[in-house]
Amino acid sequence: MxxxxxxxxxxxxxxxxxxxxxxxxxxxxxxxxxxxxxxxxxxxxxxxxxxxxxxxxxxxxxxxARTDLSGLTAAEIRAMFLVAGPSAVSPELRTALRKLIRALPAPLRSDAEAAAKAAATDGTDWSRLPVTAGTPLLDALQRAVVDGLCVRLGYARPGSPTGIRTVHPLGIVTKAGVPYLVAGTEQGETAARPGAGPGSTGTGLRIFRLDRITSVELTTDPVVRPEGFDLATVWRELAAPMEERMRGATVRGRAEPTAERVLGVLFGGRLRLGGQRGDGWLDMEIDGPSPEVVAAQLAGLGARVEILEPVEAREHLARLAAELTTLYGPL
CATH class of the missing domain: 1.10.10.10 (Winged helix-like DNA-binding domain superfamily/Winged helix DNA-binding domain)
Structure with missing residues (x-):
């Protein structure tokens, strides 16, 4: 029972x-x-x-007689349904929300129903590709995390064959709509071995991007959880190296004011625009993994931007221009 x-x-x-x-x-x-x-x-x-x-x-x-089992306030109920309502993609969650609404006192029920209908979630990007991992694998990993069971994980990095490894699932973090598994790995693995996601440490804790996971097989072995483990703290530590690599180089230049919006979409918080110059253009600074990567991303804006430094970025952009001219011919 x-x-x-x-x-x-x-x-x-x-x-x-x-x-x-x-x-x-x-x-x-x-x-x-x-x-x-x-x-x-x-x-x-x-x-x-x-x-x-x-x-x-x-x-x-x-x-x-009534027994208050939850202690939920009206504000707490609204917050819960605003978060859970749009995410009720599984039959279990939809059923649970329906039962909870029925169980709420009448004065709170209408607020909960309204909150559940106040937002929606679209799981695809503008090209209609899904931005989250498949539900069966995600469900299996969530069960493993909650039940504290190790899993045999199939994982394939781009350009590498699928490998099978046993991991200790410790939590799932969603960053910008993309879910990642935080897991402990078998002793003896080093950070240089393939399979890590955005970051890894020498402690055996790694990140696995869920859309690269090909299979999940639950075992009966219990998870070994590090002493004092805190998912949010560990995630910040593991993600920090990737965030640092994303800002490993700075490209400086100038941009036409008409390019400001496109630059903001391309680079987000890695873009810094200054005031208008004497020539009417804007000062521009962009952080990226390398000068070459930033130059390639700017290539599509043509003459609306000019890279001033470093020289590696200018040279890479010139090579790209030469390759395109060879391929398509001069106008």
Missing amino acids: RADRLVATLLFLQTRGRVTAREVAEELEVSERTARRDLEALAAAGIPVYSQHGRGGGWSLVGG
């Missing part, structure tokens, strides 16, 4: 006032016999639940 089912039964009683075993069975998707046994268990536990036989009978809380 599961405690969560007993809690759900009590919440259902509070909402409806009087219920039959059949109604409880339909609501919780169990047999009528199980529902009756749960109701009897609540009464045996000292909760003021009693049954009345005959026509119009059923199970009720004595004197309409």
